[in-house]
Amino acid sequence: MINTEKFFLKLKENNIDFFTGVPDSLLKEICSYISDNTDGSNHIIAANEGNAIALAAGYHMASRKIPMVYMQNSGFGNAVNPLMSLTSEAVYRIPMLLMIGWRGEPDIKDEPQHIAQGAQTIAFLEAAQIPYVVLSPDENEAILQLNMAVLQISQSSSPFAIVVRKDTFEKYSMNSKIETEYKLSREDVIKAIVDKQNGSEVIVSTTGKTSRELFEYRDKIDQNHDRDFLTVGSMGHASQIALGVAITKPNTEVVCIDGDGALLMHMGSMAIIGKANPNNLIHIIINNGAHESVGGQATVGFDIDIPKLAKANNYKYAITVNDLNSFDKAFEEARESDGSSLIEVRVKLGSRKDLGRPSIPPLSNKRKFMSFLKDN
Numbered sequence: 001m002i003n004t005e006k007f008f009l010k011l012k013e014n015n016i017d018f019f020t021g022v023p024d025s026l027l028k029e030i031c032s033y034i035s036d037n038t039d040g041s042n043h044i045i046a047a048n049e050g051n052a053i054a055l056a057a058g059y060h061m062a063s064r065k066i067p068m069v070y071m072q073n074s075g076f077g078n079a080v081n082p083l084m085s086l087t088s089e090a091v092y093r094i095p096m097l098l099m100i101g102w103r104g105e106p107d108i109k110d111e112p113q114h115i116a117q118g119a120q121t122i123a124f125l126e127a128a129q130i131p132y133v134v135l136s137p138d139e140n141e142a143i144l145q146l147n148m149a150v151l152q153i154s155q156s157s158s159p160f161a162i163v164v165r166k167d168t169f170e171k172y173s174m175n176s177k178i179e180t181e182y183k184l185s186r187e188d189v190i191k192a193i194v195d196k197q198n199g200s201e202v203i204v205s206t207t208g209k210t211s212r213e214l215f216e217y218r219d220k221i222d223q224n225h226d227r228d229f230l231t232v233g234s235m236g237h238a239s240q241i242a243l244g245v246a247i248t249k250p251n252t253e254v255v256c257i258d259g260d261g262a263l264l265m266h267m268g269s270m271a272i273i274g275k276a277n278p279n280n281l282i283h284i285i286i287n288n289g290a291h292e293s294v295g296g297q298a299t300v301g302f303d304i305d306i307p308k309l310a311k312a313n314n315y316k317y318a319i320t321v322n323d324l325n326s327f328d329k330a331f332e333e334a335r336e337s338d339g340s341s342l343i344e345v346r347v348k349l350g351s352r353k354d355l356g357r358p359s360i361p362p363l364s365n366k367r368k369f370m371s372f373l374k375d376n
Helices: 004-013 025-037 049-063 073-087 112-127 139-156 186-195 209-220 238-248 260-265 269-276 306-312 324-335 362-375
Strands: 019-021 043-045 068-072 097-101 132-134 160-164 202-205 228-230 254-259 281-287 317-321 341-346
Touching: 004 025, 004 139, 019 049, 025 068, 025 097, 049 068, 049 073, 068 073, 073 097, 073 112, 097 139, 112 160, 132 139, 139 160, 186 209, 186 254, 186 281, 186 324, 202 209, 202 238, 202 362, 209 228, 209 254, 228 362, 238 254, 238 269, 238 281, 254 260, 260 281, 269 306, 281 306, 281 324, 306 317, 306 341, 317 324, 324 341
Parallel strands: 019 043, 019 068, 068 097, 097 160, 132 160, 202 228, 202 254, 254 281, 281 341, 317 341
Antiparallel strands: none
16 A cells, blocks of 8 residues: 555656646545645635546646546536647647546446446556556555656656555544534434424435435435435536436426535536525535535535525525524524525534445336436
């Protein structure tokens, strides 16, 4: 395995000292080390991977230096447009080092949402004509690969990708933990939402621990999962899935349980919800200020006024709460709203160590959800 500090120092030796991207669980050691050892002006956690590519391009043009962009392979789709139309050798020829976590690598057990992406990761890079190397877990060989990558980037003035397998880096725990005064947990809020339902409503939940906690709570109270669509992948898109359901089933209450990182990733979705203005959609943002599922790196969730953004995007009701009494009141007011509504719930960081994963396959989840919608 590679010592994270040594690899970081080798990056610096190669004059790479600007970092941006979206955190990934396979890269959490190196991302956490970067967070702890790089000042804010040289490390920006981007809203999405495409934004990170563009940000790195701007940095290069101003500094003439090579930036590093990190992402999970599932985020490659967000990055394709700027990689092909901005940074490629055929257009502006902008050099950068890409570090891509290889979730769903063939023959390696992983979650179902990563299988298709993992199988095509190398093919995607080859189709995009982005040269790459799979990073060796041997530290000395990895350093040689890094030096080679930097040399090729400098010669071609275009991107080069380092693909990182699971457990390539030694364990590293981030020192800069997010501390808040909030008492509620995300799981508290999910339980409160489920407890308010009478059986006719549906939930669309965002990726990561949110869907896992929703699934486990239904199990705990002996309820089936037919009313929940667990968006196990597609980060940032749960609200549009929920909108599609809400406008098609106007007599069904649709609750979207979203996260701050997911909201930021595709914030333009708020404008579309506001324009559509369904009075049966309640958009709940559980904001813990972090990308918790992939290492706990900070988002800007606590630095922005989400209800003001919602109202500017024509939501009819929007509010921030941080306790269950206020949430209960806000939920009932949202139900009575004459249009789209949003509740931001600010919560503390953290989850149960024994938190499991959904035991039903995604296809089964979809079919049961569709069956419920058809019958109600």
